[in-house]
Structures are given as structure tokens and as C-alpha cells.
Amino acid sequence: MPLDDDHNPLRPVIESVLPVKDRLAWALPCNAKSSGAIHVVPSNWRDVHNNAFLPEMIRIGPFRRQDQDGLNLRLRVMEEHKVRFLNRLLGGELERWRSDRDRSRTTEGERVSVEREREGDDDGGRVAKALRLDDLWEAMLILKPEMEACYAKTNPFYRGLFVETMVVDGCFVVELLRFYYDLLHKKSTVEAIQDDPILTNPKILTSLRRDLLLLENQLPFFVLEKLYELINEKNNIDHLQAVPLEELAVTFFDPLLPQQNAASNLDAQKPKAHLLDIFRSTFLKSVNEKVHEKGKNRVESRLNPNGSSRGIVLHFASELQEAGVQFKKRKDHDLLDVEFGHRTLRVPPLSLNDYTISLLLNFVGYELSVNHPEPFFTNYLMFWNSLVNSPRDIQILRKHRIINNMGSEKEVAELLMRCREVIYDLDLGYLYDEIKEVNDYCEWYYDSKYHVWWRSLIRARFSSPWTCLSLSAAIILLLLTLIQTFYTMYAYHQPH
Template sequence: MRYLLRLLGSRTPENAEQAEELVPQVHQAILLEDLEGAMTELEKKTRQCYAGAFDIDSNDFVQMMVIDGCFKNVDDPIFTIRWMLRTLQRDLLKLENQLPFFVLKKLFELISLAEDPTLIDLILTFFDPLMPRKNIKGNLNPEGEFDHMLEVFRSTFLSSVNQDITSGCEKLKISVNAPLVQERQLIHSVTELEEAGVKLKKREYCDLLDINFQAGVLKIPSLYIDDNTAVLFLNFVAYEQCEDTKPFFTNYLMFFDSLINSSADVRILHKNGIINHVLGSDQDVADLFNKLGREVVYDLDECYLSQPIKRVNNYCKTYYASKWRVWFTNFKHDYFSYPWTFFSLLAAIALLLLTTAQTYYTVYGYYIPS
């Protein structure tokens, strides 16, 4: 209620800095009636957005929409404490905390002034620090239809993703008789890919989801992981799981879940500039992706990454079809991965050569005495 009163007070022609003391009560009542009237008109549409029926009468429901939808900062301590602000950003993006976007949009139209930024601009500016990117506003259609703020922010990651994920391309097929592990293993792990000769490279100047594979090189945009990453991904995936929307982040998450099986996989991705993180260890990153991927329902036919995944798998299949390549890969992994194994190999070779030379000269001296 305090924030609602501050918001109403700040929209008066009086001194906005002392709005609560100076604003005439009659002006607040008129503006509040306008908000209540707008929410009354949208009540039926708003109730239909929720999964279950509300045991709340019309007046209380309208009041809830007005109070929940109005939020105004007037030098409040919550906006001056960094950790609290970050917590607020994450909290406002949780799927269970969303208000229908048309509710926020209508309230904003009634309250905003001509010089105010747009609602979309406010949302993107506020949430951008959770995963900073260049030109975030240019990635979004300001006239688009959105369900809520979570979808607004999610949509800023989709500008370069092919929206038609099945048109003109073959779908990724997995045998219905395949065991569960193989069924969920979309792609080989990073370690296995390197052993098969696949090169990993950071893809520059691309959106997060824009993954590509060509000529033996898997290019993946850089991903920065901190405490916000898990919260964002969980809510993006939760939204995709419960709504009839294309599962881009579900596909992306399952891709990384298959790609990362151990800390060694994370270490290789970090070495190639693909993953940077501030978590405790590389193993923590591996655990994060493996936990996020648990019990996620996904349809491979709807995977926007089906083409690059298929190309990678075919490349690996061709590579492993050659026994000599497999032997050489294993040899290189066993003896050239670490300096001490390499030097041990050199010592063994030198010992073998010396032993061979000694045997040769012994036999040579026996048959051809001096």
C-alpha cells in the first residue's frame, strides 16, 4: 500500500518529492478509481490466466491487481543495497510471481507521463544486469504480444534463433528401442568430441542460443555463469514446460547437460572461452547443468538444435568407424595428455632403443668377431 500511495502521489502536478504529504486526497481518490475501473474491466480476462479458480470476490480481486501491479521507487533503501536489488530482480522474474502483461500495460498507460520511458524499456533496463548483453532492446519487437515480464526478458534471447525449427531440415531421430541413457544423450560429451577430432570454438557476436557446427568445428557463444544463471534458466524452462511455446531454452539446457558430464568437460569449454564462471569449481558448474537437466520433458522433434547435433553425431560416427583413428586418439590421450606421461614414453622408447642396440652389437660381435 505504501508503494501504491507513493506511485499515485508522484503522478500529481504538485511537488513530487513530498507527494505523500502534499497531494490532495481527492486527486488520489480519482486516480485510484481509474485504476480500479480498468482492473474491473479486465477482471474476467485476468482470472482466466491462472490455473485454478480464485475464492476471492470481485472487489478483493481488483484490489489485489491494483496493489500488486503498482510499484514505485522514491528513495527506498531496497534500491540502494546491491544484494537486495539483485534479489528483487530474481524474485520478479520467477514464473510464480508473474502478473499478466496486459494488466501491467494498462496500469502503466493510466499512470505514466509523456516523458516516461516505455514499459518495455523499463523492464529490459531493470533485468539486463542479470545477464548483460549488447543492444538488448534491439533484440525485441516493442509491439509484440507477451504473457508477462518473464517472457519479455526471455524473448530478448531469441532474435537470431530460427523460429521455424522444422521447416526445410531433417529432424533428429533416435530409435524408440534405444536405452534411456542413449535417448537422453543428445550429443557426445566435450571430452569425447575432442577425442573424435571435433574442435570447440567460441562463437563471436552471436546471441546465446545461436550454436553452429561446420567443417569439424562446433561454435558456441560464450556463457557467463553466476548465481543468477540457474534461476534464469529454471524459470525460462518452467515457462516453456507449462505453456504452448517453443522450447528453445529447454533444448539449450539439454544440449549443455549432454555436453557436460564432468569437470574435465567444463575445463575444456573454459579453455576455449565458451564458459566463464564465478562458482566454486568446475565440478560445481558440471553439477549445475546436470541438476538442471533432471526430469525435464522435451521433444527431440521440436529441438531447434537438431541440425548441428545431427552433423556432430555423424562426424563422430564417421571418425569412430576408423579403427586406426580410434587407436591413435587413445594413444594420444594416454601418452600426450600430461608432461610426465610424455616423458615416461620418451624414456621407455630410449630404453627400448638402447636395449635393441645392445642386443644388436652383442649378436654382431658373436657372429663377426673382431
């Protein structure tokens, strides 16, 4: 046994170093490029709204293995449905899958044998090929280094299950998107799919939409694309002529936060990281156009010459209303397309419930977890943080049908205010011009004593119909008294 300088055994030192060496051996090379698009949600974000990042029905990807022993009943049931989907895809043949779960150690000879079997099965594409588990597994083994590079934090303890996870979870996601699209467009499907307990249950579908858009539940999109290609080949479908997987995904997720023709907002030329990234991109078309017109995406400086912060809304909704700013619901515009002009703040309506809050926070979590060049939803959430400081602000926005919240106004206000604790970037990016105009108007208003006095009078005397009636009655009574006095004096000085 090796000894240290004091001639003591080094076994404790070696044992403590081995786990580190194991991590280093499994990690990417120093010169490898890692997109790191899929992250564990930071603990401070969980403090904002923990339920927004926890699955309620299904876990997807390698992160789900970390609490396998603590899975609740619904998560366990969905694990069984994953295998059911895979079994249906493979034609009911899962014997080899269950007898040999660790195929990550496939020998080179076995790979050659599989390739030879593929060559022998080649029929020129005239007949649909039977999809085998070997085909799926081999495809994932080839992509394994790229898949691992997409995860910013993965425990090497789960590396033996990594490929298995990609096969089972990836096939479930692709089949779910594909079957839902077929059922929605009334395409011919087998009767078993039409009676599927998942696809025919709207409540389950809503929960799945929400869970499949969690940041920790993402699979690299190129993995889903490869599996989709193999499934199309199995069904004798030309992959280049098939409905793009991005369109299948948008069709499935659109009911969560409906848009007009969301699929038309997809940018086919731009690479996609995962399903969360794809759905997020459908909200950015008009914002991207606006940014392109302005020729800038980020504010060059966050400080004014006098040292004060730039790009922050300094007034809440109640203060803006007091300053004479009107609120108006902006119809038929993208969610992020906020506009200010002629003392009117036009904001697209936002429906707030547990599902949409989870979606928005995961959008922001994705933008904050990577060096993202377009923090649009982060800017958007900062805009709401700056507008809301009390239930009164939510009440004003709800009155103008800009916010439609399912919970109490107090709960929504507290949630938005908690987000301030984790967003440190003062750069409002694409909303900078609109917010600057709001701030300039409010500065002009509060600098004028006449405006402040007049608005105070309006607020004090015309805050309700009853005060208006009382003041009107008093004015009329005063006028009648003056008229009576006038005629009395007139009759005295000008007798007939």
C-alpha cells in the same frame, strides 16, 4: 430440508457441493479463451532446484496470497515498500484506499459518479491530471475478466483481493522500471527518488530482478501497460511518445544476464505475455532468423527409420574431446546460438550462478507450462544436459571458458543432470542440425578402429608434458643407440 432416496437429510452433500459450485461460478465460461500464461510451478520442477522458483525478497501477483501468513521478514518489508511506492504515486493520499479495501463491489452509480468527475476535470490535456486511486481501481475492474483468464490456477478465496493485488503490485513494478530507467539515463527526477533505499542499493536491485522474473511472480503485461498509460497521463507525458515499457523492462533486467544492446532485439509487433516473456524474447533474435532460414521450427519425427531416438546428443563433453572435437567459446553471439563445423563445437559463454540458474529454469518452466510453439530454452537446456554427465565435463567446458560457474563443478553437473527428470521432449528443435552433425562425426570416429587406436595412444602417451618429455627422451636415446650401432658395424666392415 431436502431428502435423498433413503429419506436422509442432504445437508452434508450440499455442503460438499457448494465449494465446487463456487469455483464453477467464478471460473471462466466454457467457451472462453484462456491464455494460461501464468502458472504455479509443478512440484516435480521444484525438486530439481526448489530455490530457483521461490522469491527471496518480493512476491508479485495473486499467488503470493496463498502463503501470506508464512511471509519472511524481507517479504514483509517489501510489502511496505509497495504501499510506499503507491502512496508516492498518488501524492500521499491513501485515505480512501485504507478505508475501503474491497472496491471490487463498486456500484454502477459510483462508476457513473467517477466518470462524471473525470469529465469535469478535463482540461484538454494542457495540465497534468492528479492520479486517483479510483482511476487505477476502475481500470483494473474493467480488465478483471481478462486478468483472471491469464492465470491457469487461482484460488477463488482470494478473489476479493485480486483487484487490490493488481493495483498495488502493478504500480510498484511500473514505478520501479520507470525510476530505474530515469536514474540510469540521468533524467530529471525528484530528490526523494535519487535517495530511495531500493533504487540506490545494487544488492536489492539484483534480488528484485531475479524475483520479478519468477514464473509465479508475473502480472499480465497488458495490466502493466494500462497502469503505465495512466501514470504517463498523470505526468503529462504523451503515452505514444514515451519510452516503451518493454524497453524499460529490458533495461532493468539486462544486468542479470548481460547482452549487447538487448533492447534492439525486441519485436514490437509480437504480443507479450509478461515480463518473463519479454526478457526471454531478447535472446531469440538470431535463433528465430536461423529457424526462418531452415523453414522449420520443430523436428518432424523423433525416431529414425530403425526406431532409435533422434535429436539427442549421445556423447558427453569428455567423450567428444576424446573423439577429437574441439570446444571454442563463441564471442559476440546470442546465448542460444550454438554452432558445429570442422570438428569444432562453438558455444557462447554461459555464467552460472544462483540468479542465472533461476532465470533459465523459469524460462523453461514457462515454455513447458503452456503449449508454446517455440521451446528454445527447453532445447538449450537439453543440449547442456546431454553434454554434461560428470564434474569432468564441467571442467572441460570451464577450461575452454564456455562455462563460468560460481559453485563447484560437482554441484553444477548434478543440477543439470536433475533436469533430465522433468524434460521428456526428445525434440531438440532449432539445434537438431548441429547435434546431428556432432552425432554423425562421432559415429564415423568410433566406427574406425584406427582413429580409436590413435586417440588412445595420444591419451596414454601424450596426456601430460612429463609423459611427452619421457617419450621424447626415450626416442632420442633409441636413435643415438642406433647411430652408435651403425657406426660400430660400419667401421668393422669398412676398415681404413
